[in-house]
Amino acid sequence: MNEQEEVEGIQSAVAVAAITVLYAAIRVLTCQTQEIQRRQSLRTRRRHRQKHLKLISDDDLLIGFLAWSLKQHRVTRGRSCWMLPRIRHQWFLREVLATWDSERWVQNFRMSKASFFKLCNLLRYRLEPSVNAVREPLPLEVRVAISLYSLGSTMENRVTANQFHCHKSTVRHHVLAFCRAVVSEMADYIQMPTADEAKEIAQRWEDKWGFPQAYGAIDGTHIPVTAPEEGLRDHVNRKGWPSVQLQAVCDDKYIFRNIYCGGRGSWHDSNVLRTSSLYRTSEQLPKEPVLLEGVPVRLCLLGDPAYPLATWLMKPYPQPVHSNQVRQLTAEQERVSAEQESYNVYHSSGRMTVECAFGRLKGRWRRLQKRMEVDLGAVPVIVTACCILHNFCELQLERYYDAWVPDTVIANRCYPQPTTRASTEEAQDARGMRDAIRRHLANNLPLRRSAFR
Known part of the structure; x- marks a missing residue:
């Protein structure tokens, strides 16, 4: 029995030795293979480098060496001082x-x-x-x-x-x-008015400009930015310069009630509106309807032709027909055309408040007049902060100097605001409301004609 155990032990030792030798041989072969591959890679890189050096002149080699030396010097030089001596604050x-x-x-x-x-x-x-x-x-x-x-x-x-x-x-x-x-x-400095506040604004609005049931105006402006290389086309507007759009709603006192900064320069105004929180929460806006010419008309905002016509957003009628076509209209059509033109004038008079608000914003915070050389993600933060500070100054009754106006005019010449196509989207209920307001203005206020006929 002892002899049999000794034989089995010898066999086990021989097997372990064989496995060890086999593993060592495999490792040697692997190392040799890796060494062969490394040498082949070095030879390939050497051939490519020699081929590339043949195409480069001696001047290029000298310039490259000097650039590499300067880079190494900057990396190893370290900081020259902790802080420059200054008077500080x-x-x-x-x-x-x-x-x-x-x-x-x-x-x-x-x-x-x-x-x-x-x-x-x-x-x-x-x-x-x-x-x-x-x-x-x-x-x-x-x-x-x-x-x-x-x-x-x-x-x-x-x-x-x-x-x-x-x-x-x-x-x-x-x-x-x-x-x-x-x-x-200070985010609470920009918020939409409540129903009672909207009614007070609408009353002041009608007293100033004659347009009923309006508690704000909406429009957009382009802010010059440094666009990234990726997505440059999306930020270039119709005037050919990169921008980010600021959409704002303001009341009769030039106070911003809602803003959205994030629309790219190439977007249409209606697309910017649809991506904003104002559009998503439009059903929660103040309504407080009143009867005008037998039609219930709710509180609304005033926008330019680029926006869609909705019950909460009134836009002007399309441009009147040319003079050579007016002679062919009937008496009823001429009356309606005159009322529509008068409606557009009253509408435009009230809507200009948002244009004035943008002018006061850029005149007071002039950083918005020039191209912002910051990261694109920081632009909405800076623009939003400027809008909040604008409201803060307006509520504090801070003085706005007339000398600030020419700077805004010059900035608009350097970066002219692009125009957008008129939107043809109109809701049927909104058409009835607009016609009721048109008749109300024609029956209670004198007809007005546009100065741009």
Whole structure:
């Protein structure tokens, strides 16, 4: 029995040794194969490099070597200093707060000193600097001043940085942080009116412009941006420059009640409307209908011909026929045509409020007049913050200087606003409401003729 066990043990040892030798042989063959493949790859790369070098001149080789050397030098050079010696925020604390009068505050920061400190208190939770900092941080007031100064001008970050004795990257960082804080903490400054507020606005609207049951106007404007390489065609508008569209609803006091910034420059106004939250929640808008000429007419917004005709969105009638065709109309058709033209004039008079609101927005916050050289994802945040700040200034009754108007006119020449095709989408109920308003205007107000006949 012992002999049999010894034989089995020897056989097991021989088997293990054989397996070990076989595994070692396989590893040797694998290493040899990998080494052969590596050498073949090196030979192939060497042949390609030699072939490529034959096509390159000596000057190109020298330029490439110098570029590579400079790159290696920049990588290994390291940071030259931790922070440049600057006066920091002493200019703002010693001169601006101490000596500037109210007019200089409004001219530079677009609001008075009292409104400035009220804005600082609203944003204190988000912008208050941390106590645990490596070096002394910029105070809250200086951060807000840098942001307002930058948004209210068309200067580069470098110029603003020199004014406040900081680096241009500091300006960029604090402007974006300020805009995010405004959008987060002051979002309630832009909201649609309630039913009672809409009725009050509609009454003021009718007293000013004669158009009944209107509590706001809707339109869009294009903001110049730096479009990315991917999707450039989508952002180029009909005038040939890249932009992002801002759609806004404003009331009779130039207060924005709803905004949507995100439509690409090539989109039609009706497409921008359909992608906005206003269109998705249109059934929740104030109604409060009244009888006009026997037809119930609800509260509505006023829009240009590019928008679809709906019960909550009134648009003008199509352009009147040419003069050579008017002579062929009957008396009834001429009367209806005159009433439609008068309706369009009253409609346009009220709708111009949103155009004026856009003018005041861009005149006060001039950063919207020039091309925004920021990441495309940050553009809606900056534009929304400017709209909120516009409402803040309007509610604070801040002064709007007439000297700001020419800057907006010049900006419109540099970046002319594109025109859009008229939309033919019309709801049947909305047609009846529009006809009722037309008859109401013709029976209660004098007929008006367009100045662009």
